[in-house]
Amino acid sequence: VTYQDKHGDIKYTQARIFDFNNINNNNFLAVNQFTVVEGKTEKRPDMVIFVNGLPLVLFELKTASDENISLTSAFRQVKNYQNTISSLFAYNAFNVISDGIHAKAGTITSNEDWYLPWKTIDGIDIAPRTIPQLEVLIKGMFDKKRLLDIVKQFILFQKDDNDYKKILAGYHQYHAVNIAVDSTYAATSDEGDRRIGVIWHTQGSGKSLSMVFYAAKLVISRELSNPTVIVITDRNDLDDQLYMTFSKSSDLLRSIPVQADSREHLKSLLEGRTSGGIIFTTVQKFTAGADDTSNVLTNRKNVVVIVDEAHRSQYGFSAKVVQDTSQAFEKYGYAKYMRDGLPNASYIGFTGTPIELTDKNTRAVFGEYIDIYDMSRAVEDGTTVKIYYESRIAKIDFTEEYEHLDDDYDEITSYQEEVQTETLKRKWARLEAIVGARPRIESISNDIVTHFEKRQESMETPVGKAMIVAMSRRIAIDLYNEIINIRPNWHSDDLMKGKIKVVMTGSSSDPEDWQQHIGNKQRRETLSRRMKDNNDELELVIVVDMWLTGFDVPSMHTMYIDKPMQGHNLMQAIARVNRVFKEKQGGLVVDYIGIADKLKEALVQYTDDDRDQTGIDTKLAVSVMEEKLDVIRELLHNHNYDKYFTGSKADKLKSIMETIDYVISLREERKKDFIKLTSELSKAYSLCSTTDEAAEYNIEIGFYKTIRAGIIKLATDGSKKKTIDQLDAELNQLIAKSLKSDEVIDIMAATGLARPDISILSDEFLEEFKKVEHKNVAIEMLRRLIEGKIKSISRSTLVRSRLFSEMLEDTLRKYQNRLIESTVIIQELINLAKDITKAVEEGKESGLSEDEYAFYEALSSNVTAKDVMGTDILKEIAIELTKKIKSSATIDWQVRSSVQAKIKFEIKLLLREYNYPPDDPKDLNNYDKSIKLILDQTELMFN
Secondary structure: OEEEOOOOOEEEOOOOOOOOOOHHHOOEEEEEOOOEEEOOEEEOOOEEEEEOOEEEEEEEEOOOOOOOOOHHHHHHHHHHHHHHOHHHHOOOOEEEEEOOOOEEEEOOOOOHHHOEOOOEOOOOOEOOOOOOHHHHHHHHHOOHHHHHHHHHHOEEEEEEOOEEEEEEOOHHHHHHHHHHHHHHHHHHOOOOOOEEEEEEEOOOOOHHHHHHHHHHHHHOOOOOOOOEEEEEEOOHHHHHHHHHHHHOOHHHHOOOOEEOOOHHHHHHHHOOOOOOOEEEEEHHHOOOOOOOHHHOOOOOOOEEEEEEOHHHHOOOOOOEEEEOOOOEEEEOOHHHHHHHHOOOOEEEEEEOOOOOOOOOHHHHHHOOEEEEEOHHHHHHHOOOOEEEEEEOOEOOOEOHHHHOHHHHHHHHOOOOOHHHHHHHHHHOOHHHHHHOOHHHHHHHHHHHHHHHHHHHHHOOOOOOEEEEEEOOHHHHHHHHHHHHHHOHHHOOOOOOOOOEEEEEOOOOOOOHHHHHHEOOHHHHHHHHHHHHOOOOOOOEEEEOOOOOOOOOOOOEEEEEEEOOOOHHHHHHHHHHHOOOOOOOOEEEEEEOOOOHHHHHHHHHHHHOOOOOOOOOOHHHHHHHHHHHHHHHHHHOOOOOOOHHHHOOHHHHHHHHHHHHHHHHHOOHHHHHHHHHHHHHHHHHHHHHOOOHHHHOOHHHHHHHHHHHHHHHHOOOOOOOOOOHHHHHHHHHHHHHHHEOOOOEOOHHHHHOOOOOEOOOOOHHHHHHHHHOOOHHHHHHHHHHHHHHHHHHHOOOOHHHHHHHHHHHHHHHHHHHOOOOOHHHHHHHHHHHHHHHHHHHHHHHHOOOOHHHHHHHHHHHOOHHHHHHHOHHHHHHHHHHHHHHHHHHOOOOHHHOHHHHHHHHHHHHHHHHHOOOOOOOOOOOOHHHHHHHHHHHHHHHHOO
16 A cells, blocks of 8 residues: 655555464454444445444344244344345344354355354363353354454355355364474474374265365465465375365465376476466376386475375275286385375375274374364254165065175185185176166166155155166166166257256267267266256166266255265265255165174264374384295295395296295194284285385285285185186075065065154154054164164273163163063163263263263262262362373373373372262272273273
């Protein structure tokens, strides 16, 4: 700006609207009942927050005492202000609405569904329900520094078609991004290990936008010297979708993202660049060069790599030996080449699905969890809707044999080499032929048409979309043909018309009648726009693999699954129906193939309340790896295999065969030791594969794994080694035993139950069990549900899980001994289920964190202590216990006696200060039992 000084001279200077560096240089003002006159209209919003004279935030507050006044009333009032006194909103950052009970924040373009709560004050713990929501929101968002941070970095404008959207970050995005930025500073420092961490934000909760907010903070960071951000996905369609999200956000990102078309293009984008830029690519563009140096794309340290769905693409660091008739050489996975190409970059992983409890690899590569925002929290906050499940298995009936199909398959192939097993899986496609049998296709098609039409009629929303997931392209086309045979008017040859379409890839070599369904990227983009347009007649798509991840159609309410799925793939697929849309109450998954058990297994990862995972000590993994290496070397000390590491490719192959021959010549016990040790070595290596210590052993470990594979291939035990024909015959029998044909049935209806909410154990669902005709079936189903819930609880609180386990065992014992009739048993089980739900809610409402409440329960399990000391004192002890233990316990404290002794001493010292537990003349072992219980709870907390 220009101004005239006291001498009359014209001066130039820079005037900032806000001082983001020195917060106290800004003026903050809250005005109650602020009057605004515009034309002939006069309005008085309840409160307006001004910063440096600009009205940034408007509050509309309703009373909690009037049951007729709701949050909707406050929302409509704000919309009325936007229409009548629009000048007030020229500088508006966001609005806050409250009805005295609930409180939410949103922008001028947000509909009521996208006004969302702010659930935390400090960004670490979710605030207890005992604290009013408005108080949490004000303390959580209106700290002066935090408010300006939100205004500067966490409000985003995007243009969608012809409409602009103003997006306010949710509390989970705000805190996750800031923690990630701090973690980035640590990882990129001289002492950092280049592992930033992993963010798990469940599908539909804005994971892609979290990446945008994170990248936007990085590009302005002085500490990172204007870094280059590389965004990596593992599929071209995901790369396109994420690229579009970033491109729409170029104003906040202060740069226009670029998509690398090839490895050469990626290299050219990085060559000569010293800073800046946002580059998109796929992991497949990282491949081996002619030598180690040719792999390097850039040596710069100020490069941050964002990997989407990290749990998939990060695998592939270990060496795999490739052999042909004349030579042998090592080949690595994409992730290894990615790190070779960007050796000094730092890596952060984003995922919409949790890392499995047994998978330590992802965190070993990217670091520990930075933030977790799971399915339950997303549904509770309103960022996603609930997903419901309906079983309509088409009986080809999957009999009891089918339940053991995977186990049987593993048993049949258990002694086979990996390549041969993979070949069998491909040949096992004859299962697809059975699933795609004509009578079954006709049955399912009729059921889908009837079900979809009824669902459309019953929906409260005026429009709705659905997706059918088929097992193969052939089945997808057969389903299409049968559906349009039932409803001819749904079909159209015109790409821009028709109610149903198939979305799949293919080639000119595919059958002629497939060609109308095969299209290029442009065809898929056209169909994508049609599906996302709520006014378009396209309502139903049939897919095989396309659109099952990263494809967002908020109005999609139903997914029909006729394809075996599990784990991450299953959870990502069903999340297509969990998006918030108008009056949509939830998404529905209709199961025709029998995925219920796989769904339950996957949900274990999602519904546990305790998300703390034991950290991976990579130094410990390196130590174990080196120990296994030493033992294997000692086992092979009489055999010379140096030529593998120093010779030509022909020498390598010769050395492999000689070493296989040597190991086979050893006595059986030593041979088994080699196979077992190699397996353990591989597991230890996977935990530390990105460390410098592990890198030097990569080729050697690949060699030992190749020897192991060769030994299995040459196994001579006829009782274990099977020919392809033998395996083929056994698999045929396995399939034949597992399948028979019949009509489509609604399993829940057959048992007399309404379809359950995936969160299970709701009062409405439990009450349905009373109406089930077959009481023994109801008891068994209740038992399984309750056992699953207790198992979930057992990961966080010992006292509660033990208590409920004992109650369940006692009830079932009475049932098994026929001491009381089944209807009474059902009622007892229902009561137990309600008690479990109530106990979980009490924990949330106690004002304590989950760990603190677990200790409180352990402390109050001593009846004398609870009576004598009272609740408040026990809560105080629980809080102190949690602080002391968390500050003292290290990752490997269970195996370090010195740390265990210190923790035990500090626990006993603290309890002695509070004189816990009080003397109990009736129980001389009172003290020892109480101490043991608290130590057991401590161990559970860190396991």
